[in-house]
Amino acid sequence: MSEKKILEDRSLFLNRRSFLGKAALGAGSVALASLLGNQFFSKDKNGILTKDNDFGGNNGVMNALHHASKAKRVIYLFQSGGPSQLELFDYKPTLIKRRGEELPDSIRQGQRLTGMTADQSSFPLAGSVFDFKQYGQNGTYISDLLPYTAKMVDDLCIVKSMYTEAINHDPAVTFFQTGSQQPGRPSMGSWLSYGLGSENKNLPAFSVLLSRGSGRPSGQPLYTRLWGNGFLHSLHQGVQFRAAKDPVLYLNDPKGVTKEGKRAILDKLAEMNDKQFQDFGNPEIQSRIAQYEMAYKMQTSVPDVMKTDDEPDYIYKMYGADAKIPGTYAANCLLARRLAEQDVRFIQLYHMGWDQHDNLPGAIEKQAKDVDQASAALVADLKQRGLLEDTLVIWGGEFGRTNYSQGILTDTSYGRDHHPRCFTMWMAGGGIKPGVVYGETDEFGYNVVKDPVHVHDFQATMLHLLGIDHEKLTYKHQGRRFRLTDVEGHVLNDILT
Secondary structure (H helix, E strand, O other), X not given: OOHHHXXXXXXXXXXXXXXXXXXXXXXXXXXXHHHOOOOOOOOOOOOOOOOOOOOOOOEOOOOOOOOOOOOOEEEEEEEEOOOOHHHHOOOOHHHHHOOOOEOOHHHHXXXXXXXXXXXXXXXXXXXXXXXXXXXXXXXXXXXXXXXXXXXOHHHOEEEEEEEXXXXXXXXXXXXXXXXXXXXXXXXXXXXHHHHHEOOOOOOOOEEEEEEXXXXXXOOOOOXXXXXXXXXXXXXXXXXXXXXXXXXXXXXXXXXXOOHHHHHHHHHHHHHHHHHHHHHHOOHHHHHHHHHHHHHHHHHHHHHHHHOOOOOOHHHHHHHOHHHHOOOOHHHHHHHHHHHHHOOOOEEEEEEEOOOOOOOHHHHHHHHHHHHXXXXXXXXXXXXXXXOHHHEEEEEEOOOEEOOEOOOOOOOXXXXXXXXXXXXXXXXXXXXEOOOEEEOEEOOOOOOEEEXXXXXXXXXXXXXXXXXXXXXXXXXXXXXXXXXOOOOOOOOOHHXXX
């Protein structure tokens, strides 16, 4: 049964009885659905999945791609908190020369500031205390904080002209992940699960991994709604893999339950649920049958993916010593590669700790060390396995940092506030031109002066590489057709191969 048919049936059967029945299921049903990915409904007449059913993933609502795709999957290395582009990628000698001078009004142009610096009496320019050198065939400037990234610069497309409309963390992260500053919309991974489905029958299409950085360990929190399904079916919600004994909560059976016994229980439960479906016609009953089946399959597939003991020593050496410590950024990058090998559609890593309002030099040095080697290793590892050509890797945060110091500027310390007007991201693989620097900011690193890239442009480009026209992947909700890019977005053809 196609999802389109399921949605049509739902609209017919959503009467008072089914509504009350769904409401009674409560949060537990939603939580279960969020754990189990999006493969659902076999092709038999009843839509029941049993031990005799076997299929290689499911298709999404798109009957075919809108155009030829360059990428099959995405690994999104989201750097939560807003990395300072001025310490990492956007070299600005003017800020060094004019250190301590006031930010000119002609540069600021009355632009909005956060409440943390709006009342400052002075806005002293603060150049980076870290050195930059040129690397690669194009002589791209990269900070000394990123020595491993610098070595692979010819594989990257560095976009220096990103900008966003949000100036505080929650709306800014939500905007990047869902296309809206307001909570409630589906996340990127959910849109891809909805549109393209999954190519793996035993793992969810949308997987999430979290790590906490050493730059600011108690920094901004993240909320599960960032990888939520919004108004899409709950089967499209991201599944969080944890660095714990049980990578996915509630997946393991109680002691004494055998595999054969579990199989018999599921078959009988599916039979009973199908009888209830025949009586009440609620498609959520079929969804539950499929969810139990996915959980059954994940009991084997998840531990196999999460167990990295079989990785050779040279791989651990590539990713760094932290790769052997579960829950670290390096360990999650290695897991991301393993999930990509299993054709998981969208792999989202969140690394927290980039929100450095004070003591930025000391904090960002630790934070950069967290991610530099592992990010470069991931790209190199995908490349050596032939996976980079159809895997789009993305690195970046929700906004940048100001060119002036938040608080007191000293010779060795300063802070930077949030800055939505310009910041840097990089992409690699999946149809992105390698060895390219796209966009340009002014000499003060405050405004974009060439090739601006809005958040919706970035999202449209990502969808394009996956064979999706961002204007055509829509979902009708509350009388309006929604899409990831809302009513904006342009594909960045100049950075595509």
